[in-house]
Amino acid sequence: MIEELKNKLNLIETNYTSKIQACKNVKDLQDLQVAAIGRKGELTELLKSLKDLSLEEKKIFGPLSNALKIKLSSLFEAKNAELENAAINEELNKTDLDLTLPAFPFNKGGRHPLAIAQKRMTDILSKLGFIWAHGPFIEDEYHNFDALNIPAHHPARDMQDTFFIKNPHKSDFVLRTHTSGVQIRTMQKQKPPIRIMAPGRVFRKDSLDATHSPVFHQIEGLYVDKNVSLADLKRDLTVFMQGLFGKKAEVRFRPSFFPFTEPSVEVDVKCVFCEGKDKNCPVCKGSGWKEMMGAGIVHPNVLRNCQIDPEVYSGYAFGMGVERLAMFSLGIKDIRAFYENDIRILEQF
Ligand SMILES: [Zn+2]
Structure with missing residues (x-):
């Protein structure tokens, strides 16, 4: 039983790590996050089988699945930041917005x-x-x-x-x-x-x-x-x-x-x-x-x-x-x- 669960964890890890890497936009990434660690996500569902395990097995499987959840969360977070930055840069390249212009409040001019x-x-x-x-x-x-x-x-x-x-x-x-x-x-x-x-x-x-x-x-x-x-x-x-x-x-x-x-x-x-x-x-x-x-x-x-x-x-x-x-x-x-x-x-x- 425990070996089977470990295999499932490994599968989830490799599967989602490569999917996150390949993800091209924030919307797809959000869907992926829901599918993995959402309320009804793959990993969450797997965690539900924890209740059928023996105490010994729980001690092994619990920390493993938690570690994976933390790892996936940080991967999603990093990818999200990367995609948002890319979207902002793409938007800026489309416009003539000059970020080097002085911001408000403007310096008051004086006589030369x-x-x-x-x-x-x-x-x-x-x-x-x-x-x-x-x-x-x-x-x-x-x-x-x-x-x-x-x-x-x-x-x-x-x-x-x-x-x-x-x-x-x-x-x-x-x-x-x-x-x-x-x-x-x-x-x-x-x-x-x-x-x-x-x-x-x-x-x-x-x-x-x-x-x-x-x-x-x-x-x-x-x-x-x-x-x-x-x-x-x-x-x-x-x-x-x-x-x-x-x-x-x-x-x-x-x-x-x-x-x-x-x-x-x-x-x-x-x-x-x-x-x-x-x-x-x-x-x-x-x-x-x-x-x-x-x-x-x-x-x-x-x-x-x-x-x-x-x-x-x-x-x-x-x-x-x-x-x-x-x-x-x-x-x-x-x-x-x-x-x-x-x-x-x-x-x-
Ligand atoms: Zn003098």
Whole structure:
């Protein structure tokens, strides 16, 4: 009797083990489980014959059949998990569901540090009466160079410095190297008084390193009216720098040269990190000053190019890099931090 029962157990084991392995879907597996260890399953029925056995036989057959029940249960469980996973994967492959998308709750976006810097600068300029002006990113050579008194031999027109775009019909286009074209376009269609700011993206053939980028942002300002002098420029730019760096910010003007202004100046601000006291300051390199922008009195040729009489009108212009000022005021050491969009850096601002 007991040998016969043992044989039946072995038969059930081999039979169901191979059936479970071959099973292709969850529904079939459930039916198989019912047939094996369900209330009226094969193994359950076999267990019912336990009552006809002697005590000795029960001691052998009982543990054997229990062990098989446990083994089959775990086989069913493992196969069920395997089939469910396969079904989920098959379903996912059928749809465009992107599981790498961030889940709810979504991270709240914030302003980019460059946008923060630009807004601070344009806010101050707005208070000084400058209004926004816009121009095209793709300029013609006339507005980017000629009208600004930049002659053909000037290094700024070098192929190494500028992205030229071939134009078979007339002179080539360029990706604007500064926003000064906006000044020209404004003066061509509007008579003085003019007081504009031109923020925007500009392009130069610079290799990307810690302080250079082929794409960066500028803000230029232009003020043209009767009797505009260097004194007006110094007053307005001092107020601007103090608005940016605090009332105590010291501003220095140094003579310089630009083709489109005469006289021209560089505008420096006393280093806000070391106040000129640290010979090893990495920001000002120990000089105590940081160059912030170029400026000057608009060259008479530029006014003439825009049909504005330089005997009647005069003006000042200035231009600065948003990145440079943002790096200085936010303490960012590498310009690439603005473009790599590393969330760990961006969310600090
Ligand atoms: Zn310093």
